Amino acid sequence: MEFQNSLNFAKELDAQDPLRSFRDEFLFPQQNGKPFIYLCGNSLGLQPKSARAVLNKQLDNWQDLAVEGWFEGETPWMYYHKELKKLMAPIVGARAEEVCPMNTLTVNLHLLMVSFYRPDEKKYKIIMEAGAFPSDQYALESQVRFHGFDPAEAIIEIAPRAGEYTLRTEDITRAIADNKDELAMVLFGGINYFSGQWFDMEAITRAGHAAGAIVGFDLAHAAGNVPLQLHDWQVDFACWCTYKYQNSGPGGIGAIFVHEKHFGDQDMSRFAGWWGYQESIRFKMEKGFIAEPGADGWQVSCTQVIPMALYHASLQIFEKAGFMEPLRRKSLTLTAYLRYVIREVNLAIGDEQYQVITPENDDAHGAQLSVIAKGDAKAIFNKLVENNVLGDWREPNVIRFGPAPLYNSFEDIYHTGELLLQLSKAAAI
Known part of the structure; x- marks a missing residue:
């Protein structure tokens, strides 16, 4: 044009x-x-006009149904997250059972790393982009220390070449290949918050898997922004916030993706909670954690109904927009x-x-x-x-x-x- x-x-x-x-x-x-001419949706999306009505509907449910709202009404809270999953999946190129709204971004990153960062004496290193959002840096530092390693040695940061502001895909994939013998995980932002660069996630995932590493992404600046195909790209896991391009409100609910290829891994570690327990027998209140199939099995705490309602308002707009x-x-x-x-x-x-x-x-x-x-x-x-x-x-x-x-x-x-x-x-x- x-x-x-x-x-x-x-x-x-x-x-x-x-x-x-x-x-x-x-x-x-x-x-x-x-x-305002508002050009800050990459930090906090605007409020949908429908958010107040969707929120008020849940407040009315609380008023009219009280505790029975978990099982009664048009949107019983016990199953409310399932309505959102159907709308979230097309945004990130996933199957509904591979995504779940829960917690907030960095909490979810920690929970997912409990499952997917499983270092040993030989393969313990993590590759990430230099200049990643500080929260990711802090999360990885603390995870590495938790496992007894020195972040200065265990975390490999890939920086742009001298005089450049963005990373070349060949430099990323070369670093992955060069460190394959010691590499446990590749953890990148889908889009770098500072430069706005969208990394070649498919190529990074392919290179990481060729090196025998797990590949995950922080999609804070990518989900709801660019077309993603997490399932087809074989990404192992991802997490994101929803308050930027997905307009769920300040501090809105986070979300996760776990590829279905991991659902059958019975040896996978996780920090468990009652809400991730198998739904059909959850109220038997028995000892011995049995995970709900799919991404829902990574839930720890009770569904956050009010934040999910605000997110739901925006997801319905995404659906209407195609x-x-x-x-x-x-x-x-x-x-x-x-x-x-x-x-x-x-x-x-x-x-x-x-x-x-x-x-x-x-x-x-x-x-x-x-x-x-x-x-x-x-x-x-x-x-x-x-x-x-x-x-x-x-x-x-x-x-x-x-x-x-x-x-x-x-x-x-x-x-x-x-x-x-x-x-x-x-x-x-």
Whole structure:
């Protein structure tokens, strides 16, 4: 598509957008009586208008049914997670029995590593990307120490080459192959939170398995953002939060994926709880843990009904939109237009004031462009916020723009570019 840097062109793209009506299903933050251009869905998604009604329905169930709500009403709480599983599976390319909403992301990562990180004296090392989100770094450090190893020796971090901002797939797969004799696990983010790079998850999984290692992913920035095929790619496990692109609310419920090939492993370790016990005999209250088949067997504590209700509201919107394929089509056009507009700003200034470090290849990014801003980058970011454009700031000089296809428009992108140009010209005076 040949883009134009004009308001009329942006409005024309919006008029042709088959997903344009979904914007009206979300609530936008306001400032000085005007809505924000919200480009921070990669950090916290907007509130669906339906969230209040779905939440109130569960509050009414609590009021009207009290403890009987576990088994009575339209959505008995004992089985509520099953309704969500059916809607979650298409988002990550899984079978319903392979996914489960539960806990929060890092709690789930720890629970899954109990099962999948089983080091011995020979194979104990973990490969991850350098600059992974700190929570992943801390989780892996503590898991390694728990097993009696030194993180400095056991964790191998793969960094971009000198002068580059993103990783090359061949460097990742080579590091996996080079360390195969000592490698127990590969644990990557699906998309790196800082650079916005979407890693070649299929290639990483294939390389990890060829090295005899377990392969897992933190999909915090990937689930609900890019098309995933966790089952077909043979990924061993994954976990993610749902409050970014999946709009489940601040601190919303987390989720897990466990490939069905592991369901029959009776020797697999896990930290067990009553809620993961086999559902058909759970209320016999007997000793001796028997896992519920599938990902549900990794549940530990009671279903979180209220957080699941908020997540359910958003999942229903995903279903109505047709899940990931139409969202991905729009997302690619949105980010391509944003990249174009930023280039136009640089041309107008006569300098590369804004350098996009997120890969341009469609297979290597999601709905986020990470931009290095020259000069007083924080001042530029603050001025954007003052003028109702809300992205995300990362030290030392990166502004992350995350246009979400469910609620962002092409007009949003145009106005963001116009404001960047105005602020940059004013800063140069």
